[in-house]
Amino acid sequence: MSRYRYLIIILLVAIGFGSAFLSGYFLRAYFEDATYELPILNQAFDIFINHSFLELPGSRALEYGMIRGMLQASGDPYAIFLEPVQHELESNSLQGSFGGIGVELTLSSEGNIVVFPIANSPAHQAGIQDGDRLISVGDLQIGPTTSIDEINAAIRGPIGDRVKVIVSRKPDFTPIEFQIPRQEIHLPSVTWRIDPDNPTVGIVNPQVIAESTPGEILNAIQELKAKGATHFVIDLRDNGGGLLTAGVETARLFLDDGIIMEQQYRGEEIETFAVNVAGPLRDIPLVVLVNQSTASSAEIIAGSIQHHDRGLLIGEPTFGKDSIQLIFDLEDDSSLHVTAAKWWFPGNTVNISENGLQPDVLVTASDSDSDLIMKIAIQSLLEQP
Secondary structure: OOOOOOOOOOOOOEOOOOOHHHHHHHHHHHHHOOOOOOHHHHHHHHHHHHHOOOOOOOHHHHHHHHHHHHHHHHOOOOOEEEOHHHHHHHHHHHHOEEEEOOEEEEEOOOOOEEEEEOOOOHHHHHOOOOOEEEEEEOOEEOOOOOOHHHHHHHHOOOOOOEEEEEEEEOOOOEEEEEEEEOEEEEOOOEEEEEEOOEEEEEEEEEOOEOOOHHHHHHHHHHHHHHOOOOEEEEEOOOOOOEEHHHHHHHHHHHOOOOEEEEEEEOOOOOEEEEOOOOOOOOOOOEEEEEOOOOOOHHHHHHHHHHHOOOOEEEEOOOOOOOEEEEEEEOOOOOEEEEEEEEEEOHHHOOOHHHHOOOOOEEOOOEOOEOOHHHHHHHHHHHHOO
């Protein structure tokens, strides 16, 4: 799996998808204290309607543009708006699974969307073949301007439902229709491997902090141990974060006891997240790799390991994001991410928003040796007593 990152500043520390009640509470509390009248906006709208040579876009496009303008005016760099397609794909990423048919899509040199079914997937079992050209998915007709994100969103849906897929196939490219049932498709958030030059070193690479990440990391360590690994590198470089709760649960894997982090919503009491039961990975030798794109819940993992002297941080200072976003689902399946809280490490000894986490071993990767950080990390790891 590639290091593709899901909207690195956007997908940072979200509480999760069951926050509708909490989200509504904060919205109501905010607007009870503030009354907004928008006479200038209404005046500008009337002027444009009556005098513009160009026609206004549709009402949905207008609403989306106004929402983005509101967020820009707020000055919050982490408050963002996602249209339905992007929101669905983000949700899938953070949940770690989705209802789909098991295909990979690529754009051919002729400009066609080409399908490659995963072995034993619903698409493969239905008869989709490598290289089939995609014509339509459900009601979505595939054209030159159709994005792969739009197609993926159309393919995905409730598990058990059938989706109509029409493809064309060589040599005559006659359309062929399939009705394919969706099944649960897992979206791994973690990859792992044995270092080729050091067979006792296992490298674990969480690529996003999703709901499934703690379990995937535990499984990865167990598989690496079975292959002979005794020392471990947790590579959080370019990990922009994800779910706060998953970050806390991941940190708990490696710690024996103590406080992981604290958070506070406006007008609320401080909430403390601690280790209640010693983690199953509390004794493994490890180092953690970080860089300037390590952010948010990935920083919670790295910082808690450093704060408890559990392992060395190696690499570059991290991004430095100490805010928490709530995800609001809107009625058209778009979403709004709003900064609602701040978090910090116990004792507030580290203000990561100013300088990020500072590595114990500072290493700046150069173009001539992109693996320098990894080499130094493995050397440091093997030299540990």
